[in-house]
Amino acid sequence: MAARPTSKTSESSDKVSVICRALRRAIIEQALEPGAKLPEDSLGERFGVSRTIARHALGQLAAEGLVELRRNRIAVVATPSWQEARDAFDIRIELERLVVRQLAGKLTKAQIAELNAHVDAEDGARGGADAVSIRLATEFHILLAQMTNSPILVRYVSEVAYRCCLTLSLYSRPHSTECAINEHRAIISALAKGDEAKVMELMHHHLDSVANRALVAPTPQRGRDLLDILAPYADEVAGNRVVKLPKVARRG
Amino acid sequence: MAARPTSKTSESSDKVSVICRALRRAIIEQALEPGAKLPEDSLGERFGVSRTIARHALGQLAAEGLVELRRNRIAVVATPSWQEARDAFDIRIELERLVVRQLAGKLTKAQIAELNAHVDAEDGARGGADAVSIRLATEFHILLAQMTNSPILVRYVSEVAYRCCLTLSLYSRPHSTECAINEHRAIISALAKGDEAKVMELMHHHLDSVANRALVAPTPQRGRDLLDILAPYADEVAGNRVVKLPKVARRG
DNA sequence: GGACACCAAACTGCATGCAATTGGAGCGCT
DNA sequence: AGCGCTCCAATTGCATGCAGTTTGGTGTCC
Numbered sequence: 001m002a003a004r005p006t007s008k009t010s011e012s013s014d015k016v017s018v019i020c021r022a023l024r025r026a027i028i029e030q031a032l033e034p035g036a037k038l039p040e041d042s043l044g045e046r047f048g049v050s051r052t053i054a055r056h057a058l059g060q061l062a063a064e065g066l067v068e069l070r071r072n073r074i075a076v077v078a079t080p081s082w083q084e085a086r087d088a089f090d091i092r093i094e095l096e097r098l099v100v101r102q103l104a105g106k107l108t109k110a111q112i113a114e115l116n117a118h119v120d121a122e123d124g125a126r127g128g129a130d131a132v133s134i135r136l137a138t139e140f141h142i143l144l145a146q147m148t149n150s151p152i153l154v155r156y157v158s159e160v161a162y163r164c165c166l167t168l169s170l171y172s173r174p175h176s177t178e179c180a181i182n183e184h185r186a187i188i189s190a191l192a193k194g195d196e197a198k199v200m201e202l203m204h205h206h207l208d209s210v211a212n213r214a215l216v217a218p219t220p221q222r223g224r225d226l227l228d229i230l231a232p233y234a235d236e237v238a239g240n241r242v243v244k245l246p247k248v249a250r251r252g
Numbered sequence: 253m254a255a256r257p258t259s260k261t262s263e264s265s266d267k268v269s270v271i272c273r274a275l276r277r278a279i280i281e282q283a284l285e286p287g288a289k290l291p292e293d294s295l296g297e298r299f300g301v302s303r304t305i306a307r308h309a310l311g312q313l314a315a316e317g318l319v320e321l322r323r324n325r326i327a328v329v330a331t332p333s334w335q336e337a338r339d340a341f342d343i344r345i346e347l348e349r350l351v352v353r354q355l356a357g358k359l360t361k362a363q364i365a366e367l368n369a370h371v372d373a374e375d376g377a378r379g380g381a382d383a384v385s386i387r388l389a390t391e392f393h394i395l396l397a398q399m400t401n402s403p404i405l406v407r408y409v410s411e412v413a414y415r416c417c418l419t420l421s422l423y424s425r426p427h428s429t430e431c432a433i434n435e436h437r438a439i440i441s442a443l444a445k446g447d448e449a450k451v452m453e454l455m456h457h458h459l460d461s462v463a464n465r466a467l468v469a470p471t472p473q474r475g476r477d478l479l480d481i482l483a484p485y486a487d488e489v490a491g492n493r494v495v496k497l498p499k500v501a502r503r504g
Numbered sequence: 505g506g507a508c509a510c511c512a513a514a515c516t517g518c519a520t521g522c523a524a525t526t527g528g529a530g531c532g533c534t
Numbered sequence: 535a536g537c538g539c540t541c542c543a544a545t546t547g548c549a550t551g552c553a554g555t556t557t558g559g560t561g562t563c564c
Contacts, residue, residue: 014323015548016311039515050549052304055516059268059308063315065404071266072516072555087402094346150339152317152415156408163404267518291545302519307546324525324546509562516555525546534537 015049019057022047027066027077028138028165029131034079038067064159066166078166082215085167089211092160096141096207097200099157100187102148105194111147115188118143122181137180138165144187164211172214180210267301271309274299279318279329280390280417281383286331290319316411318418330418334467337419341463344412348393348459349452351409352439354400357446363399367440370395374433390417392436416463424466432462 023043026032043054058075061067068078080088107115122136138161145157183206190199275295278284295306310327313319320330332340359367374388390413397409435458442451 056308056311059311060315063312087404091404094350098346152339152343
């Protein structure tokens with residue numbers, strides 16, 4: 001069989017799902033920055049649904065790690081720490097290696113054409129907004145995952161890719177998509193040739209370099225949790241246990 | 253640093269979370285078998301909450317893949333196909349290899365003691381109900397994941413482990429936990445010694461043999477979706493596209 | 505000027521109510 | 535009996551309402 005026959009993994013067409021998709025996209029395109037407030041009322045009003053639905057949608061996105069939900073507090077777009085970002089990329093590397101391992105040499109010509117078409121689209125978007133480039137690059141990886149036809153794998157790759165996307169907007173310097181596009185092409189080519197070891201290595205390297213390009217260092221100013229920033233200084237406070245800090249406003 | 257300092261990943265104490273935990277446990281202990289119906293009303297009544305809350309909880313569990321939600325239909329405990337079960341184990345292997353890779357040689361004595369204590373508990377439960385053994389074995393893996401102190405990794409390992417647990421109840425023959433316990437001990441030992449390559453190999457082998465013990469073959473009778481069973485026959489139907497089957501009762 | 509107490513607006517947590525959809529029992533027809 | 539039809543109880547999809555909590559601003563006192 002050429003990979004596995006295709007089937008859909010899409011969400012149902014609930015109002016909840018619609019809102020989830022909209023918010024997800026807004027988040028990964030950085031229309032909603034990390035930390036942005038998401039009051040249930042406003043969302044409901046904006047999407048023409050009741051607060052119940054908006055709330056449910058927020059719950060789903062929280063389960064995906066895109067939104068942070070604190071009791072009795074306004075939901076906000078997640079603000080992963082630098083370490084969490086690195087962890088996400090590490091997981092992503094393993095998952096996507098698995099994807100290409102399953103796919104190597106098993107793609108139909110139609111599927112390869114689809115992948116190439118997608119990369120062409122990425123290429124075409126190079127002049128446009130950065131956010132679109134990032135989204136397309138992410139969707140390339142999700143497209144790959146979908147071709148495994150393993151719903152679980154699709155879900156995890158999608159989630160973790162979105163999370164990585166989110167961290168890029170936090171920690172990344174202005175994006176350079178050029179090499180990423182070339183790397184995508186190289187991956188397609190190796191997949192077509194069926195060189196399992198090589199494509200796994202390519203994917204590993206690709207994601208690692210994306211991570212390294214982005215997560216250059218625990219950039220001290222942006223996106224770090226106040227508690228983390230203060231941690232080294234807390235030692236100097238006399239008679240203060242560092243382990244359990246008192247309640248402090250997070251990211252005032 | 254000895255692994256990373258421990259912090260909690262628990263869910264908040266919402267009513268929703270309470271119900272989620274209860275259902276999750278009921279599912280992995282097979283008190284609720286795959287396919288079992290979960291009407292919102294009944295759940296709400298049982299847990300002393302409104303339908304709204306029960307519904308929200310079901311949404312969360314659906315996001316984790318433990319529950320299947322179909323529009324306008326009663327929610328049911330998920331019934332993964334054999335292929336999905338195999339996919340889940342494949343993903344789990346990669347994730348848990350990552351766990352032990354991060355942990356090798358980095359555990360404190362206290363953590364090793366905790367792991368040993370857990371395995372002792374598994375040992376002590378050998379006489380008891382099968383469901384408890386399975387749950388404890390699963391929790392061992394989650395405990396490991398928690399020691400990485402990577403919330404994302406904890407979440408994914410937990411989810412996929414629960415899913416695997418679920419599939420065991422579908423496809424597994426009467427469980428033999430003996431060797432699993434020994435394998436757990438071997439993993440702890442290798443982790444303590446810090447032999448990264450070996451512990452990854454051990455974990456790989458451990459999970460692979462759990463999967464093979466359980467998923468012996470696509471058992472034709474139980475747990476298979478009617479559509480899957482019929483798929484080979486559909487080819488013979490004249491002029492019928494196999495891709496899109498008409499609506500058919502699933503698992504009548 | 506700065507710290508503190510207090511209050512109103514904003515927001516969440518949850519239950520309830522109503523319309524729409526489903527599935528299955530009952531019933532008649534062949 | 536087997537098949538199809540109708541109709542109703544069961545159940546979901548969703549909005550609204552009320553109570554409790556947080557937030558941010560104001561006034562007061564030192």
